[in-house]
Amino acid sequence: MDTGLDTGLDTSGWSFDTLAVRAGQERSQFGEHSEALYLTSSFVFENAAQAAARFSGAEPGNVYARFTNPTVTTMQERLAALEGAEGCVATASGMAAILSTVMALMKSGEHIVASRSIFGATQQLFGNILPRFGVDTSFVDQGTVEAFRAALRPTTKLVFIETPSNPLTEVFDIAALAGVAHAGGALLVVDNCFCTPALQRPLQLGADLVIHSGTKYLDGQGRVLGGAVCGAQVLTEEVFKFLRTAGPTLSPFNAWVILKGLETLSVRMQAQSANALQLAQWLEAQPRVARVYYPGLASHPQHALAMRQQTSGGAIVSFEVKGDREAAWRVVDNCRLLSITANLGDTKTTITHPASTTHGRISPEARAASGIGEGLLRIAVGLESQADLQADLARGLR
Ligand SMILES: *Cc1c(COP(=O)(O)O)cnc(C)c1O
Secondary structure, eight states, X not given: OOOOOOOOOOOTTOOHHHHHHHTTOOOOTTOOSSOOOOXXXXXXXXXXXXXXXXXXXXXXXXXXXXXOOHHHHHHHHHHHHHHTOSEEEEESSHHHHHHHHHHHHOOTTOEEEEESSSOHHHHHIIIIIGGGGTOEEEEESSOSHXXXXXXXXXXXXXXXXXXXXXXXXXXXXXHHHHHHHHHTTOEEEEEOTTTHHHHOOGGGGTOSEEEEEIIXXXXXXXXXXXXXXXXXXXXXXXXXXXXXXXXOBOOHHHHHHHHHHHTTHHHHHHHHHHHXXXXXXXXXXXXXXXXXXXXXXXXXXXXXXXXXXXXXXXXXXXXXXXXXXXXXXXXXXXXXXXXXOSOOSSSSOEEEOGGGTTTTTSOHHHHHHTTOOTTEEEEEOOSSOHHHHHHHHHHHHO
């Protein structure tokens, strides 16, 4: 993973906002101000001896873009700086980041403890695909530390959480669960998609690895797929070894888009969170709304914990409409501004009915266990004006 390229910058004293626009940048002979996009799948050697040295790893440097590419390296270094991580490995998608982590660090006969309320595809991977390779997962229904401790086995290798969770914005105590995982000889992996390092830094709270879907807030404008794994070098190095052989590497173009997205991450997250808080407060006052799930609201059961480990509530707001699926679909179908799409983390606000889309393939029993009802809607709040968002939702709630 070490390409031998020195950024030439002393980033040690820089704050988050400076790192977001500067970390990892390397200028070529042309002196470009913005980061270059290196669309090349392979790299040229000066002579046969250098080719041999690069291949053996004796000399650091780029060889082939399935292994490393300078644009991808810059993105990795920047995201690592933001997460406060020693190492970062970029992947083709968020799911590729999760799969690569499991494939790199686990073997048949080992076990995962995961919170029940995780991304639908992650549930599918853990529940239906990994068991074919001898890796079983226990899903924990309750978010309590005791429930996680009780689910641990001697073979447990990973404790996997997503906080706040999707779509119910359940908040998990990262520091406490790191303690539980470590006491049981396991690693704590945190999917940090919803907060991003702009609002939450799990490694500082004791987590071992952070997972990202770069597709969401890191890009932030709904353009590309991407993912990343951040953490201690000894762990990310293993993920890299799997990736360079198995191939779910991030394309340089997507890395470049995400890299430029990171430059505005902090301002976007702050603005979208502020917009989300206002919308959550407005939704709470609507008579047709039974319940609002948003960690930034005082009514959220884990509001205090959320405010301890996050700098704001984030930009995802879920709410239950009175009257089940029909009433929920009426809100969706009356939206003219909000996009009806399963994606999130965009500057454009999106609305989803989880029970019939993102969580539709999960059995009704499992869905009920996760608390995802037929009246539930999830909004990923973007940057449109508050008045326009409220007007759009008010139509379907009348
Ligand atoms: C979208 C998402 C993923 C998967 O990311 P992809 O880039 O779509 O593969 C994982 N976790 C969470 C929380 C997500 O929202």
